[in-house]
Amino acid sequence: MQRKMIFDTVRRLLGRGFRRSEIAALDRAIDCAGGDSSAKGLTVSEAGVAIIKRFEGCARLRRDGMVEAYPDPGTGGHPWTIGWGATGSDIGPGTVWTQAQCDARLQQDIMRHAREVEIAVAGFPTSQAQFDALVSFHYNTGAIGRATLTRLHKNHEFSAAAGQFGRWNRAGGRVLEGLARRRREEAALYLSGS
Structure with a gap:
């Protein structure tokens, strides 16, 4: 799609340059119409x-190959994390997973x-x-x-x-x-x- 040609045509029709918000809106319209990007x-x-x-790292690997949960480094507790940064109500002290x-x-x-x-x-x-x-x-x-x-x-x-x-x-x-x-x-x- 010839984006420059579209912008030049609309600029001529308006008889002026674009405002930043108009550029963003026209870009979005072109992208939506063309289905790209x-x-x-x-x-x-x-x-x-x-x-x-x-x-995220996959922290707290134990000698037996299992991975254990650890407290949030910022709070020292909640949310408890395991593996590649997984958190949730099912994860807390004592949670252990396989790799x-x-x-x-x-x-x-x-x-x-x-x-x-x-x-x-x-x-x-x-x-x-x-x-x-x-x-x-x-x-x-x-x-x-x-x-x-x-x-x-x-x-x-x-x-x-x-x-x-x-x-x-x-x-x-x-x-x-x-x-x-x-x-x-x-x-x-x-x-x-x-």
């Missing part, structure tokens, strides 16, 4: 899975988070790298529906959206270097697809 149908790529695995259970839960959790990101950015231009970064962010924070970065992404303000990742670097009221590092890598991945 929206998040619909995207799945998390190997790069997306790799960033989640790198930062296969951890890997299966990772796949389920990634698919669930990817669906939630897809819904949050439905109809808005989203590259594979942006999608992967947003899923990693959501996997860790659960905040895709309320984060300012989602609104900025949907407004086609990709640079500003990337700047928002770094705001999510705290747990238990304090900055954690691991979270700060993760947010930097997510922002870099996000920008690589802008």
